[in-house]
Amino acid sequence: MNKIEFVNRLAQKGYTKKSANDIVDDMLQTIVEALAEGETVQFQGFGAFAVRESAERQGVNVKTKEPITIPGHKAPKFIPGIMLKRAVKEGIVRE
Numbered sequence: 001m002n003k004i005e006f007v008n009r010l011a012q013k014g015y016t017k018k019s020a021n022d023i024v025d026d027m028l029q030t031i032v033e034a035l036a037e038g039e040t041v042q043f044q045g046f047g048a049f050a051v052r053e054s055a056e057r058q059g060v061n062v063k064t065k066e067p068i069t070i071p072g073h074k075a076p077k078f079i080p081g082i083m084l085k086r087a088v089k090e091g092i093v094r095e
Helices: 003-011 017-036 082-090
Strands: 041-043 047-054 057-060 067-070 073-080
Touching: 003 017, 017 041, 017 047, 073 082
Parallel strands: none
Antiparallel strands: 041 047, 047 073, 057 067
């Protein structure tokens, strides 16, 4: 499912397509802003969006076989919640 299909499905629940699109855009932008500030965004039962930090590590340049240092970095991570895991596993849809 892509964003347009998601917005259309949300619109079927009683929202206009415009308001559904605005809600999705605002929600995603707010999550991005929070993660960029180092915050965790948690939705009880659904899951949490967090920032994972990787430490600097040693690697090998495959062309020259020389050791290199791979710098540490930050990456977004999603941790699914119990209700989401159960719904996917058992095919449960709650209205």
